[in-house]
Amino acid sequence: MIAFKLILGNMTPITIAGVRITGIASAVPECIRTVDEDAIAFPDSDVSKISDSTGVRKRHIVTGNLCTSDLCFAATERLFIESGVERNSIDVLLFVSQTPDYVLPATSCSLHSRLALDKHCASFDVNLGCSGYIYGLWLASNLIACGSAKRALLLAGDTISRIAAPKDRSVALLFGDAGTATILERDDDSLPMSFVLGTDGSGQKNLIVPAGGFRIPRSEETAIQTEHEGGNIRSEEHLYMNGPEIFTFTLKEVPGMVKSLVTDYDAIDAVVMHQANKFMLDYIAKRLKIPKEKLIVTLENYGNTSSASIPLALTDALSQKLKNTSLNLLLAGFGVGYSWGAVTVTCGPMVMPELVLVPETAAMQFSQEI
């Protein structure tokens, strides 16, 4: 037990050298939902007060059959066009998401085919949300550093709006949808990245969709919507989030994680955390004494986009800078799992396409795939 505690407390950063991020593209659905529209759906709630706290004014949400894979596909196609990267040079494809196309096969396999990647390319899914982009960067850069791949395509995205109960204030006003694509490649001259990662599965019950897997398969019962605390209405097939518990977890883990990587913000140009909600980000930044002008907050226009939030924030707030210059970034993701991770990375100049807007008609139909 003592040894276990020692290991838990030991947050020595993992350093990975010889890997560079060469491009990031982000895509969102065309359809926008504003806070005024939310207010109509919640006539008995002070939606503007909630919006002031979360920082969310509007969100892009999927309509029809639009899936995370469709958003990631659109982002990747734009990145291929603007970077000139050859499809057959991708050695590994990682799809980080909690909203896949099917129970099986892996969405990465489907995307591999749709993107016309080479057969030598290894493809797999990673089921993580808020921390997922950091885990994806860590996995991809490890694979490159150890020689398993020269070039990796990291896709991260979610369509949480599809599992957020429309009558549950704790989630319905917060989440937006997005898909992103990042290319990493071997570059012996690039500066090392430093990672810290962690897990505490004892918090799983506080951010969960209970039904729809194999523990609690979907049934007539799991579809029944019932009223919970605060008058929120949801079923077991919807996302449940205990905001106060998540905030407590964040306060316990995130400051320590970040401090193990960065204690002085002079050398950091920008801090991009998972865009959980504005109140939380502002408070964490205050605790860590992160200079206000270095904290990137883009919730206003997109909401919380789960695994896509960090790359989407880079596209939204830093693309002009990253196109032309090099920035020292601190990226940190934390949440569902609980799972968390942070990285310091020097990025740019690199390919940063404009935000891609994806119409509902871009959804791949099942009949097209079989």
Add this chain to the structure above:
Amino acid sequence: MTKQEFLRELEEVLEADASSINGDETLAELGSWDSLAVMTFIAMVDEKFGVTLAASKLADAKSVGDLIALLEDKISG
């Protein structure tokens, strides 16, 4: 921190009028004790007392007195 100082902090968390809380209220009476208020309260306690309260303990609290009890050794008078 004294109890009076704590009550003034709590008023700020709840956006209540100054000196409107005397410490005998139930949380239900205060009305605005929702999840946003709980998160603001957790942040206030974290900042002012250096203590990260477990949200589960707060969920069990029914009165202002229960909140004070959670911080018993840090609130005087």
